[in-house]
Structure formats: structure tokens, C-alpha cells
Amino acid sequence: MAAHWIWQQAEWPDFHWQAEALAPALRECVQAQGRLLGMTGAVTASISVQNELDALLQNIVSSSAIEGEQLNVGSVRSSLARRLGLEHADDTSVTQRSEGLAKLLLDATRHFNQPLTVERLLEWHEWLFPDQISDLAHRRIRIGALRGDEPMQVVSGRLERPTVHFEAPPRKGLEQQLQQFIDWFEASRHQSSIDPLLRAGIAHFWFVTLHPFDDGNGRLTRTLTDLALAQGEAQAIRFHAMSVSILDDRVGYYRILENSQRATLDITDWLNWFLQTLLRSLQKAMTNIESVLGKTRFWQVHRDSALSPEQIKALDRLLDGDEKGFEQGISAAQYQAVAKVSKATATRHLTELLEKGCLERMPGGGRSTRYRINYPAD
Incomplete structure (x- = not known):
């Protein structure tokens, strides 16, 4: 058989x-x-x-x-x-x-x-x-x-x-x-x-x-x-x-x-x-x-950047990336919602984060401008 x-x-x-x-x-x-x-x-x-x-x-x-x-x-x-x-x-x-x-x-x-x-x-x-x-x-x-x-x-x-x-x-x-x-x-x-x-x-x-x-x-x-x-x-x-x-x-x-x-x-x-x-x-x-490791390096570089609690919260969300739904970066409106701040404050915070090298602009512009983490070089 x-x-x-x-x-x-x-x-x-x-x-x-x-x-x-x-x-x-x-x-x-x-x-x-x-x-x-x-x-x-x-x-x-x-x-x-x-x-x-x-x-x-x-x-x-x-x-x-x-x-x-x-x-x-x-x-x-x-x-x-x-x-x-x-x-x-x-x-x-x-x-x-x-x-x-x-x-x-x-x-x-x-x-x-x-x-x-x-x-x-x-x-x-x-x-x-x-x-x-x-x-x-x-x-x-x-x-x-x-x-x-x-x-x-x-x-x-x-x-x-x-x-x-x-x-x-x-x-x-x-x-x-x-x-x-x-x-x-x-x-x-x-x-x-x-x-x-x-x-x-x-x-x-x-x-x-x-x-x-x-x-x-x-x-x-x-x-x-x-x-x-x-x-x-x-x-x-x-x-x-x-x-x-x-x-x-x-x-x-x-x-x-x-x-x-x-x-x-x-x-x-x-x-x-x-x-x-x-x-x-x-x-x-x-x-x-x-x-x-990327997240650890980022905070080592920016440990003295004098960031506000709202900025730190938004950066943490971005560093977690796709886990938090921000794999495509974050817009000013999304920052406003995450950080629970006014539209004017959101704009100011994002400008500061760009100046401190925490964020970089993604391709595109205008109202659709999005920002992503600017990872430090190894």
C-alpha cells in the first residue's frame, strides 16, 4: 500500500x-x-x-x-x-x-x-x-x-x-x-x-x-x-x-x-x-x-537643545515613525493636534525645530509641507 x-x-x-x-x-x-x-x-x-x-x-x-x-x-x-x-x-x-x-x-x-x-x-x-x-x-x-x-x-x-x-x-x-x-x-x-x-x-x-x-x-x-x-x-x-x-x-x-x-x-x-x-x-x-539606535543617537545629539515638552512629545511620536502613524512625516496641522497648541505656536515650534536641526523639510511645499526627523550622522 x-x-x-x-x-x-x-x-x-x-x-x-x-x-x-x-x-x-x-x-x-x-x-x-x-x-x-x-x-x-x-x-x-x-x-x-x-x-x-x-x-x-x-x-x-x-x-x-x-x-x-x-x-x-x-x-x-x-x-x-x-x-x-x-x-x-x-x-x-x-x-x-x-x-x-x-x-x-x-x-x-x-x-x-x-x-x-x-x-x-x-x-x-x-x-x-x-x-x-x-x-x-x-x-x-x-x-x-x-x-x-x-x-x-x-x-x-x-x-x-x-x-x-x-x-x-x-x-x-x-x-x-x-x-x-x-x-x-x-x-x-x-x-x-x-x-x-x-x-x-x-x-x-x-x-x-x-x-x-x-x-x-x-x-x-x-x-x-x-x-x-x-x-x-x-x-x-x-x-x-x-x-x-x-x-x-x-x-x-x-x-x-x-x-x-x-x-x-x-x-x-x-x-x-x-x-x-x-x-x-x-x-x-x-x-x-x-x-x-537612531532614536538614542538623536536624543544624545539634542540633549542640550532646550526643547519644550510639546516639542519633545511631537519628536517622540515622529521617532516612533510608522508605529504611531507618522511614517510620512508630520504637517503643521498634525503637530498642532499632537502637541495641543495653537496654529501660531505650532508654526513657531516647527521653525525652531528646523533651526536646531531636529527636523528637515520633506519635498513639496505650501500648505502641504511636511517635516521629518533629521537623523544625525553615525
Whole structure:
């Protein structure tokens, strides 16, 4: 009988890929990774922690959003802030859920040197569902334990005519298959023959295909990916959030997984998708850090410019750029609204900011004149 799923192939899980086809994307990722690590060396400790908090927060929230779950962002931020030692962490909004998710990702990234074991995975699963641990009578999923004997399928559509997108390997023999994965994960970390980024992509695909738990497989898969990436970089601090880029192409993510899980053991297409998605997350992180560094340099140059509180407020909005809706600069009318000043004061403030070198006029003129930040030279 022909194999319908990849795990039914006789050689499973002996994955292979076409190295020459992946070489361009892999080279781009390695270069971007190097540039990002170089940039992070230029940021101060306080900026570093804040950027790490933002990246971890985005990773957690996006990983859950991929599964259709909307988290309380403030609660997750508070849990992360407290664990990162940031002052003013708001403990009032912390929940068991946010605590578990923060603990999970920080264990994977901060403790990347610790070995992966079945016990560690089971503990991760418990952290993923902390609010259900005590509810033994109404437990719908096995928490901190491998899945049950019933077939594990990913299904969509109506009950009478469902579409099966994926079926995991049978429960019998799952312990051995999971241990085989863990043994590979530990051994491959020290093998120079496999690039660390490809290793992360293989780990992602292999674990999500095993689907060892009743629920939470996708989130644990992406946590494992973060662990593998941290091991590859040999750095606990995370500045890029791959789950954000996966969420941006959620449909493509599920499509490439389904297509690859129905195909041969040549996983080149999956690895290419993985590398392209990782590259976008690295590029996004570099853009964020460039923005932070640019903002820091700007205020260093203008710390003695004797600016009014209104001017500082407007400049802060502009420095945040597209995040605040001012990626196309600011007009006199917008300045008036942001700074809450009269039309005459807005005109005077903008003239002063031009004279002090804080702003520059954008092309165009008349009533439509817009102003943008005049970034100091490096």
C-alpha cells in the first residue's frame, strides 16, 4: 500500500534535502543573523532588555494567535517583565496562563544549554496549560502526558464531510519515536555537518509531525524552534520573534506543512519556506534595533537643545515613525493636534525645530509641507 503520510515512508524519519537549492536562503539568513548579533552589541543594557521583552512578548502572543487564541497582552508583558527583572512590572494583571507561557519561553531560551528530555517536554506541556492542572474531573486533554490512543487528526470542514489535513503517527510506539527525535536533537547540536538553522527547521517539522500531545503541539514546536535557534547562536537573549513572521503567513505555514507531510522525505521545500520566514524575522528585528539606535543617537545629539515638552512629545511620536502613524512625516496641522497648541505656536515650534536641526523639510511645499526627523550622522 502506498504511503499517504510522510511517517508511513519506509525510511522515516531519514530526512534529506537539496543543499545547493537551500544555499542562497541559508547564506542570507546567516549573514542577517551575524548583522543582528553585531547590532545588539551596540545597544545599552536597558535598551537590550526592553528589546528582548518586546521580542519575547511578540513571540508568545503570535504563537498563540497562530492557533486562533488571543492572549491578554498586558498580562503576558507583566509576567515577562517580572522575570526579566524590569522595574515597574505590574503584578496585578498576571495570570497563571501568562506565568506559564513566560516561564516556558524563557526556559527554552535562557536555559538553552540544558539537555532536551521527555521530562522537560512534559513539564513544558504543564506550563502551557497551568489553569487546567487542578481541574482533574473536567480535564479534556492529558496535561503533562502524551496523547491518548484515539487517532490524532487535524481536520476542517463539516462533520459529515470533514477534510483531513494531517494524521499523526499512531499512539503505539510514540514513546520510542519521541525518544528517537530527542536523541537526534541532542546529538545533532554537536555535528558540524548540519547547519544550526537547518537543524532548527528539521526539528520544527519532525516534532510537529509526531504531534505527541493532545493539544499544544504547535506552540511547543515553535518553542523547540526557539531553543534550537538559541543553541545555534549560543545566546540566550532573543531579539527576533519567528512566530510573528509565521503568523504573517499563517495560511502558507499550514499549506507547506500539509504538502510536506503528504510528500517524500525530501523536505527541501519546507526548509526553504522555514529559512525565508526566519530571514523576515531577522530583518524585522534589525529594523527595530536600527530605530532604537537612531532614536538614542538623536536624543544624545539634542540633549542640550532646550526643547519644550510639546516639542519633545511631537519628536517622540515622529521617532516612533510608522508605529504611531507618522511614517510620512508630520504637517503643521498634525503637530498642532499632537502637541495641543495653537496654529501660531505650532508654526513657531516647527521653525525652531528646523533651526536646531531636529527636523528637515520633506519635498513639496505650501500648505502641504511636511517635516521629518533629521537623523544625525553615525
